[in-house]
Amino acid sequence: MIAEAPTAEAAARTLINGAAMAFTRTDTPAGCLLASSAIAVSAEAEDVKEELAAIRREIEAALRDKIAAGIDAGDVPGTADPTALAAFVITAIQGLSTLARDGGSRAKLQQVAKLAMLVWPSPRSHA
Numbered sequence: 001m002i003a004e005a006p007t008a009e010a011a012a013r014t015l016i017n018g019a020a021m022a023f024t025r026t027d028t029p030a031g032c033l034l035a036s037s038a039i040a041v042s043a044e045a046e047d048v049k050e051e052l053a054a055i056r057r058e059i060e061a062a063l064r065d066k067i068a069a070g071i072d073a074g075d076v077p078g079t080a081d082p083t084a085l086a087a088f089v090i091t092a093i094q095g096l097s098t099l100a101r102d103g104g105s106r107a108k109l110q111q112v113a114k115l116a117m118l119v120w121p122s123p124r125s126h127a
Helices: 006-024 043-073 083-100 106-117
Strands: none
Touching: 006 043, 006 083, 006 106, 043 083, 083 106
């Protein structure tokens, strides 16, 4: 999904908007197993916790690389920090998961997702 997106912004928008939709499906538990499970686990489940963290790190790294490529392509301003921007997107997604688990509606999550994307740096605003 990230690699196939035409731009880094499209990848981030797809991730955040997709999270808002997926976390509020009526046929699955609210939130996201990957985003919120196994945060506090017993020592016996430490391997599960680490595996889920590794998956989150892989997604973040793929988005960071897409952002870096966007800087090279001119789609993302050179002043952008790929590491911080990718971490922000992942943090927003984790927050959406918590909001959904706490009963947030799809409309509420979509509004938060829309606000989260307002921080995306525009190449035109930094030209």
